[in-house]
Amino acid sequence: MTADAARPFSWRSVILPAYLPTLLFSVGEGAMIPVIPVVATERGASLALAGLIAAMLMVGQLLGDLPAGWLVARIGERTAMIGASAVASAGTLLALLVPTERALGVGVFLLGLATAVFGLARHAFLTSHVPARVRARALSTLAGVFRAGWAVGPFTAAAIIAWTGSAAAVFWVLVISCAAVVVVLLVLPDPETAFGGADRPQPNPAHGVRHAIVTYREVLARIGTGVGILTALRASRTVILPLWAVSIGMRPDAAALVIGIAATIDFALFYVSGHVMDRHGRLWSAIPGLVGLSIGHLVLAFTHDLPTAVAWFTGVAILLGVANGLSSGVVLTVGADLAPKEHPAPFLGAYRTLADAGQAAAPLAIAAVTSALSIMAASAAMGVVGLAGAAMLWRWIPRYVPRRPRHPEPDEGERDEGWTPASDT
Structure with a gap:
């Protein structure tokens, strides 16, 4: 039974169970991530080792996506989120209480695994229980909530460091946030039951991650690659801008102000992106976002x-913020459109692996090209790759994610059965 058949959709019905745990978790993660390199160097790590330790977060997330698909399908979204919060807390406490570089690296890796499970659980829940007519707005809002948490987290970290004088003390923010997530999930009614999840078919090994990869290999290769390029451009933006400011000799406080303004614009557009996708289709978010990036x-x-390099940097930073904001939620929404309705988690695990692979590969590619040629060559290469990704999504999204009626009748089924492997002939 789907959410549509079980009860009418209400935004209030998803705010607490879907968005509040996400906000709490992302605030803790947003506070911890910026201080990981600082703590690593305080413990004697070189800059290169500190960067490697920080990168363990993405390594853990990338390696955790596929197992997360299996786990969420087997134990359910709520239990998976509780388990992910426990693993994140355990990894953070390990990094906090054992003051070595190795313990810090293991703790950050465990946080990456937990992040993969937590993110996939929310994605699968909204995929299963939000009607297609508001799906993009719901998932863009989820992306906006993540960004809000990551924006609040660093300010929280700065306040704690100013108060205690210790960067490692910030790790307690994540521990407390995860404890709050568990309390919220235990106190609130199980959203899966409230939305008719009790009637969902039980997981079948035949519908696991391996089956999803084999069955959906063509759509994963086509749209998944395009989505991976989009996430690569997003990750590139976060690496390129600070490096560029240093390269052109911009004052650090001025660069931080410009990047902060761009991030604010990015965050402000998340609901606009969802509204555009629901009303006009997914291409109207994906293509402007990728082309703008x-x-x-x-x-x-x-x-x-150029003598006006600082002015160009400011304008481009704002352009990248607008482009990223206009594509907010498109990765989550397209994944939800493509996922099988009965067992979405295994497919989403494979889909998110491709998205996270692009995000992980971008900083490595930028570092390699910058080292071999220049930062200008690295930026140009990412721009060309982005245009190729836009062409791929322009070609394949209309085939696999067909336009829906703009104003469906109230008594129509709001969940679109979407693309099935049999249609790809």
Whole structure:
């Protein structure tokens, strides 16, 4: 039974069970992530080792996506989130109480695993229980909640460091946030039961992650690759901008202000993105986002040595913020559109692995090209790759994610059965 058949959809019915735990978890993660390199260097790690320890978060998330699909399908979203919070707390306490570089690396890796499970559980829940007519707005809001937590977290970390004088003390924020997540999930009614999840078919090994990869291999290769390029451009933006500011000799406080303004614009557009996708289709978010990110990278590549480089940097940073904001939630929404309705978690695990692979590969590619050629060449290369990704999504999204009626009748089934493997002939 789907959510549509069980009860009418209400935004109030998903705010607490879907968004509040996400906000709490992301605030803790947003506070911890910026201080990981600082804590690593305080413990004697070199800059290279500190960077490797920080990268363990993405390694854990990337390796955790596929197992997360199996786990969420087997034990349910609520239990998976509680388990993920426990693992994140355990990893953080290990990193906090054992003051070595190795313990810190293991703890950050465990946090990455927990992040994969937590994110997939929310994605699967909204995929299963939110009607198709508001799916993009619901998932864009989920993306906005994550971004809000990551924005609040660093300010919380700064306040704690100013108060205690210890960067490691910030780790307690994540421990407390995870404890709050568990309390919220235990106190609130199980959202899966409230939305008719008790009637969902039991997990079948034949519908596991391996089956999803084999059955949906073509759509994963086509749309998954395009989505991976989008996440790569997003990750590139967060790496390129600080490096570019240093390269052109911009004052750190001025660069931070510009990047902060761009991030604020990015966050402000998350609901606009969802509304556009629900009303006009997924391409109207994916293509402007990718093209805008690509143009921004290309413009940077040709303005580095100009006398007005700082002005160009400011304009491009804002352009990248707008482009990223306009594509907010599109990765989650397209994944939900493509996922099988009865057992979405295994497919979403494979889909999110491709998205996270792009996100993980971008910083490595930028570092390699910058080392071999220049930062301008790295920015130009990412811009060209982004345009290729836009062409892929322009070609394949209309095939696998067909447009829905703009105003469905109230008594129509709101869940679209979507694409099935049999249609890909």
